[in-house]
Amino acid sequence: MKALRTNDDRFENLKDWPYSPNYLDDLKGYETLRAHYVDEGPKDAKHTFLCLHGEPSWSYLYRKMIPEFLDSGARVVAPDFFGFGRSDKPVDDADYTFHFHRNYLLAFIEKLDLKNITLVCQDWGGLLGLTLPFEMPDRFNRLIVMNTTIAVGRPAGDGFNAWRDYVANTPDFPVGGLMKRSTPILTDEEVSAYDAPFPDGSYKAGVRRFPQLVMTDPAMEGVNTSKKALKFWQEKWKGKSFMAIGMQDPVLGPLAMQWLNEQIKGCPSPMEIADGGHFVQEWGAEIARSALKHFGDI
Numbered sequence: 001m002k003a004l005r006t007n008d009d010r011f012e013n014l015k016d017w018p019y020s021p022n023y024l025d026d027l028k029g030y031e032t033l034r035a036h037y038v039d040e041g042p043k044d045a046k047h048t049f050l051c052l053h054g055e056p057s058w059s060y061l062y063r064k065m066i067p068e069f070l071d072s073g074a075r076v077v078a079p080d081f082f083g084f085g086r087s088d089k090p091v092d093d094a095d096y097t098f099h100f101h102r103n104y105l106l107a108f109i110e111k112l113d114l115k116n117i118t119l120v121c122q123d124w125g126g127l128l129g130l131t132l133p134f135e136m137p138d139r140f141n142r143l144i145v146m147n148t149t150i151a152v153g154r155p156a157g158d159g160f161n162a163w164r165d166y167v168a169n170t171p172d173f174p175v176g177g178l179m180k181r182s183t184p185i186l187t188d189e190e191v192s193a194y195d196a197p198f199p200d201g202s203y204k205a206g207v208r209r210f211p212q213l214v215m216t217d218p219a220m221e222g223v224n225t226s227k228k229a230l231k232f233w234q235e236k237w238k239g240k241s242f243m244a245i246g247m248q249d250p251v252l253g254p255l256a257m258q259w260l261n262e263q264i265k266g267c268p269s270p271m272e273i274a275d276g277g278h279f280v281q282e283w284g285a286e287i288a289r290s291a292l293k294h295f296g297d298i
Contacts, residue, residue: 054123058085070137246276
């Protein structure tokens with residue numbers, strides 16, 4: 001599998017990002033690729049927060065939540081999907097499939113032997129991450145979920161269709177510019193950090209592919225896996241949950257999240273971030289503190 005690797009110098013001195021990189025290059029099934037992840041806090045902590053980013057961001061998205069989790073005494077692990085962040089970026093669009101990414105996460109969790117996991121997810125971090133606990137239920141005991149869904153082959157609406165078409169027709173679309181438009185509170189330094197993984201369009205196969213992979217038709221790859229996950233959340237989930245919603249998200253906002261709230265057994269009423277958009281982690285310090293208080297960690 002041909003892949004590109006973003007030079008380290010593009011990640012130097014990023015705003016509010018003091019974390020040393022960690023890499024895996026021997027994951028079963030991914031031996032030719034190097035995966036990057038953040039791993040902070042004590043390895044024997046009572047709780048491990050597994051933070052999964054989405055499209056077109058990377059683990060930098062969690063920079064406002066990570067310090068709050070660490071202050072509670074927890075371990076925080078935040079991997080970059082292949083094609084994003086500091087992880088290697090396969091250049092062939094066809095290499096990106098639902099199970100390519102999902103199996104990576106399963107192998108990653110097993111390699112690090114993560115336990116007592118609090119799953120923290122949004123966007124594709126949820127589309128993929130919410131399908132993991134039914135596969136390894138003994139490893140997960142809590143959930144923080146934001147602006148995402150479980151995709152089981154239903155149409156996603158005009159807003160998502162317009163986004164999918166835009167990406168399909170803009171192969172080198174400006175990632176930082178998109179983040180700024182959807183999250184106007186970002187500074188120029190933060191916009192640059194979101195652009196850092198992508199020196200040019202050849203690094204953006206993952207960015208191009210993720211919107212096309214969302215399961216909006218019942219015949220698409222990942223639907224059956226997601227249906228199993230949905231049943232797990234509806235019937236078998238026994239852990240604590242916390243939901244936060246960026247209310248300005250035009251696609252995965254209040255209506256989509258209310259549906260998801262009803263699917264997660266025991267999920268309490270969501271926290272609403274009135275000014276928050278799709279990338280609601282940009283209001284993450286407040287969300288993290290509220291979730292920790294809900295869980296009784298602080």
